[in-house]
Amino acid sequence: xxxxxxxxxxxxxxxxxxxxxxxxxxxxxxxxxxxxxxxxxxxxxxxxxxxxxxxxxxxxxxxxxxxxxxxxxxxxxxxxxxxxxxxxxxxxxxxxxxxxxxxxxxxxxxxxxxxxxxxxxxxxxxxxxxxxxxxxxxxxxxxxxxxxxxxxxxxxxxxxxxxxxxxxxxxxxxxxxxxxxxxxxxxxxxxxxxxxxxxxxxxxxxxxxxxxxxxxxxxxxxxxxxxxxxxxxxxxxxxxxxxxxxxxxxxxxxxxxxxxxxxxxxxxxxxxxxxxxxxxxxxxxxxxxxxxxxxxxxxxxxxxxxxxxxxxxxxxxxxxxxxxxxxxxxxxxxxxxxxxxxxxxxxxxxxxxxxxxxxxxxxxxxxxxxxxxxxxxxxxxxxxxxxxxxxxxxxxxxxxxxxxxxxxxxxxxxxxxxxxxxxxxxxxxxxxxxxxxxxxxxxxxxxx
Amino acid sequence: xxxxxxxxxxxxxxxxxxxxxxxxxxxxxxxxxxxxxxxxxxxxxxxxxxxxxxxxxxxxxxxxxxxxxxxxxxxxxxxxxxxxxxxxxxxxxxxxxxxxxxxxxxxxxxxxxxxxxxxxxxxxxxxxxxxxxxxxxxxxxxxxxxxxxxxxxxxxxxxxxxxxxxxxxxxxxxxxxxxxxxxxxxxxxxxxxxxxxxxxxxxxxxxxxxxxxxxxxxxxxxxxxxxxxxxxxxxxxxxxxxxxxxxxxxxxxxxxxxxxxxxxxxxxxxxxxxxxxxxxxxxxxxxxxxxxxxxxxxxxxxxxxxxxxxxxxxxxxxxxxxxxxxxxxxxxxxxxxxxxxxxxxxxxxxxxxxxxxxxxxxxxxxxxxxxxxxxxxxxxxxxxxxxxxxxxxxxxxxxxxxxxxxxxxxxxxxxxxxxxxxxxxxxxxxxxxxxxxxxxxxxxxxxx
Numbered sequence: 039x040x041x042x043x044x045x046x047x048x049x050x051x052x053x054x055x056x057x058x059x060x061x062x063x064x065x066x067x068x069x070x071x072x073x074x075x076x077x078x079x080x081x082x083x084x085x086x087x088x089x090x091x092x093x094x095x096x097x098x099x100x101x102x103x104x105x106x107x108x109x110x111x112x113x114x115x116x117x118x119x120x121x122x123x124x125x126x127x128x129x130x131x132x133x134x135x136x137x138x139x140x141x142x143x144x145x146x147x148x149x150x151x152x153x154x155x156x157x158x159x160x161x162x163x164x165x166x167x168x169x170x171x172x173x174x175x176x177x178x179x180x181x182x183x184x185x186x187x188x189x190x191x192x193x194x195x196x197x198x199x200x201x202x203x204x205x206x207x208x209x210x211x212x213x214x215x216x217x218x219x220x221x222x223x224x225x226x227x228x229x230x231x232x233x234x235x236x237x238x239x240x241x242x243x244x245x246x247x248x249x250x251x252x253x254x255x256x257x258x259x260x261x262x263x264x265x266x267x268x269x270x271x272x273x274x275x276x277x278x279x280x281x282x283x284x285x286x287x288x289x290x291x292x293x294x295x296x297x298x299x300x301x302x303x304x305x306x307x308x309x310x311x312x313x314x315x316x317x318x319x320x321x322x323x324x325x326x327x328x329x330x331x332x333x334x335x336x337x338x339x340x341x342x343x344x345x346x347x348x349x350x351x352x353x354x355x356x357x358x359x360x361x362x363x364x365x366x367x368x369x370x371x372x373x374x375x376x377x378x379x380x381x382x383x384x385x386x387x388x389x390x391x392x393x394x395x396x397x398x399x400x401x402x403x404x405x406x407x408x409x410x411x412x413x414x415x416x417x418x419x420x421x422x423x424x425x426x427x428x429x430x431x432x433x434x435x436x437x438x439x440x441x442x443x444x445x446x447x448x449x450x451x452x453x454x455x456x457x458x459x460x461x462x463x464x465x466x467x468x469x470x471x472x473x474x475x476x477x478x479x480x481x482x483x484x485x486x
Numbered sequence: 487x488x489x490x491x492x493x494x495x496x497x498x499x500x501x502x503x504x505x506x507x508x509x510x511x512x513x514x515x516x517x518x519x520x521x522x523x524x525x526x527x528x529x530x531x532x533x534x535x536x537x538x539x540x541x542x543x544x545x546x547x548x549x550x551x552x553x554x555x556x557x558x559x560x561x562x563x564x565x566x567x568x569x570x571x572x573x574x575x576x577x578x579x580x581x582x583x584x585x586x587x588x589x590x591x592x593x594x595x596x597x598x599x600x601x602x603x604x605x606x607x608x609x610x611x612x613x614x615x616x617x618x619x620x621x622x623x624x625x626x627x628x629x630x631x632x633x634x635x636x637x638x639x640x641x642x643x644x645x646x647x648x649x650x651x652x653x654x655x656x657x658x659x660x661x662x663x664x665x666x667x668x669x670x671x672x673x674x675x676x677x678x679x680x681x682x683x684x685x686x687x688x689x690x691x692x693x694x695x696x697x698x699x700x701x702x703x704x705x706x707x708x709x710x711x712x713x714x715x716x717x718x719x720x721x722x723x724x725x726x727x728x729x730x731x732x733x734x735x736x737x738x739x740x741x742x743x744x745x746x747x748x749x750x751x752x753x754x755x756x757x758x759x760x761x762x763x764x765x766x767x768x769x770x771x772x773x774x775x776x777x778x779x780x781x782x783x784x785x786x787x788x789x790x791x792x793x794x795x796x797x798x799x800x801x802x803x804x805x806x807x808x809x810x811x812x813x814x815x816x817x818x819x820x821x822x823x824x825x826x827x828x829x830x831x832x833x834x835x836x837x838x839x840x841x842x843x844x845x846x847x848x849x850x851x852x853x854x855x856x857x858x859x860x861x862x863x864x865x866x867x868x869x870x871x872x873x874x875x876x877x878x879x880x881x882x883x884x885x886x887x888x889x890x891x892x893x894x895x896x897x898x899x900x901x902x903x904x905x906x907x908x909x910x911x912x913x914x915x916x917x918x919x920x921x922x923x924x925x926x927x928x929x930x931x932x933x934x
């Protein structure tokens with residue numbers, strides 16, 4: 039059932055993914071309306087205190103390049119070339135470094151709010167795009183292709199918008215909950231037992247950064263960890279990851295004394311850099327991290343999910359937005375490639391993106407364990423060195439997983455499959471060498 | 487936070503589980519209100535054409551025994567002592583038998599509608615229990631402990647009931663969707679790629695049954711299958727399981743000619759027994775089968791899930807209602823054992839029942855593959871014979887899984903763990919025997 043030639047799109051959610059898809063569809067000449075619950079980031083204060091800084095890598099840069107806004111936006115990002123691993127004071131308190139790639143390859147630390155402001159600006163500057171902020175979606179009718187929304191502050195002024203619905207409304211998507219009520223909709227949501235809290239390291243009084251700017255700072259502590267990523271103004275956005283309950287859990291840190299004691303024991307080198315620690319800890323909310331998997335992502339060419347709304351993932355591979363931008367490019371490409379048939383366009387889009395979203399969701403969960411537990415272990419460091427050596431020795435054949443994810447555009451599912459294949463081959467080679475050594479020793483012993 | 491001494495319960499859903507929990511709580515002296523969307527089964531026509539017959543086994547009988555209504559209810563059930571496997575006409579068309587247990591052990595085939603009518607009767611006859619039928623739940627407020635409901639026919643006459651909410655409203659539970667909106671609620675729903683359709687084998691004109699009464703009839707066909715279970719009136723409720731789409735799928739059977747041809751090819755011995763085949767096929771809906779997993783099952787002593795609402799499973803182990811009745815007994819026991827503290831009672835209930843619900847959900851999915859693919863294979867028959875021999879040879883140690891599930895009250899999770907342990911031990915013994923034989927042959931060859 040082909041749709042009308044020039045459909046009108048209704049984007050729900052004006053975050054990074056929603057504003058980018060609105061801008062790109064608008065440039066293709068489609069009329070687009072975007073509605074978002076929050077205030078307009080171009081005029082108001084950016085919502086703070088609950089975000090995790092973004093790490094934009096190759097895929098994200100590729101998305102920004104599609105906006106032709108690369109240079110201007112990149113100025114907001116701080117390149118991170120390596121991890122800086124902060125040991126416990128009781129373990130010497132030193133800092134060890136691990137390059138992410140070949141030393142020149144970098145991921146880029148962005149303030150979510152600032153990047154969002156820039157992307158909303160790009161969408162708003164596009165002729166066919168209308169933006170409505172401060173509007174909360176209260177009802178989605180997937181059959182009729184309408185969304186009812188109200189003033190987010192007062193709950194009054196109910197209006198209905200009509201169009202092909204693009205659900206870009208994040209991990210707790212209202213559009214997705216409409217899909218979820220349909221028969222045969224596969225759906226799962228699973229929360230990490232850890233929560234997170236945003237904290238802050240300001241620039242020094244003389245304006246210089248308090249930590250090295252061009253590194254991702256990590257304090258791995260086994261069952262929990264802390265991270266810090268630079269902002270362009272030389273401040274750092276810090277994220278503390280703790281179990282929600284139990285030993286070293288958020289529920290055990292209820293007084294300023296608890297927090298101060300915990301930080302001095304676990305993150306003593308960071309304490310002098312965080313003058314507003316206690317204040318921030320109790321003012322900022324504890325965030326939840328959820329993995330959401332669902333399928334299909336579309337309803338008959340009338341509605342489609344994108345970004346976190348389609349596949350919320352945990353933040354530990356730093357790929358959430360990168361994956362979302364890949365979704366945007368694929369969706370726009372398929373809409374252009376299948377004129378007059380959105381059902382087919384959305385179907386191709388979901389078939390291409392779903393396996394990749396699954397792969398990065400799994401990898402992000404795996405990386406949580408790696409960053410928390412293993413990143414500081416000698417075995418992990420040796421494994422990374424071995425990977426590096428193999429990549430140098432067998433450049434055509436061996437590529438470590440992390441650079442494939444962060445520094446290439448190889449689809450996530452393909453990168454994961456390739457890494458698994460490489461690992462299996464290495465195991466076989468290892469076994470063969472072991473067998474060869476055993477046979478040689480046996481031969482030597484017997485031939486004496 | 488202990489609840490009031492004598493709480494009032496509000497049971498949403500008057501199916502088998504809901505009516506049983508209402509009856510048992512009423513007998514304990516708690517005031518109970520039960521609301522159900524459907525008409526009163528004691529007075530009206532039983533909803534037909536979309537049910538799968540029930541197989542009540544040891545756990546279900548244990549539940550019925552708690553109602554002291556065993557004898558009267560058991561008269562409605564037909565004992566099934568064995569499987570009757572119907573081969574394809576092209577494979578000889580014979581019938582092979584497999585005993586479920588020791589030959590005397592049986593599962594009981596019940597008409598869902600008739601058993602439901604009996605249980606609603608038991609609930610209605612209990613002094614403290616009020617029943618409201620034809621009332622559709624439209625809003626659940628888990629904080630306030632209220633449920634808004636309307637006339638299921640007209641949608642009018644909105645009323646609000648208050649009480650400790652027991653969500654017994656099945657696989658697509660409205661109470662559960664209230665829980666699911668809460669942060670940190672684990673949730674997944676996954677649909678089988680197969681659908682089902684109810685069909686019918688009437689008694690012969692002389693009143694005799696057209697198939698053997700005391701067997702579960704199965705027509706396994708690899709990617710699909712058909713089953714038939716007796717009713718006390720000598721008719722059989724037939725369930726056809728096909729892929730929803732594709733080869734041998736429901737979507738390929740669109741004309742009477744398609745259906746007639748398909749049945750004559752695949753189930754030729756059954757065709758003469760089904761005079762209303764074509765009519766039933768097109769009149770009865772195609773049902774969906776879903777596995778739902780969620781946790782927690784309670785909200786602060788104010789609401790709790792039970793039965794399919796807590797853990798919808800596919801029907802292939804015949805344990806859905808059996809598991810639901812175990813939930814009922816555990817819930818009522820915990821409420822009695824923790825007077826004045828429903829939060830604790832519900833917490834103990836969910837901690838005990840959740841692992842068992844997970845185990846039977848997994849086993850039911852596994853059994854789908856066994857029944858469909860393997861039940862007719864010689865290897866499967868040999869495996870069953872070996873299991874039988876082992877059980878005879880090692881009665882204290884070896885118990886096959888099926889009888890532990892169907893004929894014992896061993897918790898599902900424990901039965902599954904025990905079966906896995908037995909299988910691992912048998913594999914080790916097998917390997918040891920193999921190694922022994924190899925060494926013996928080598929020794930014989932070398933010593934010649």
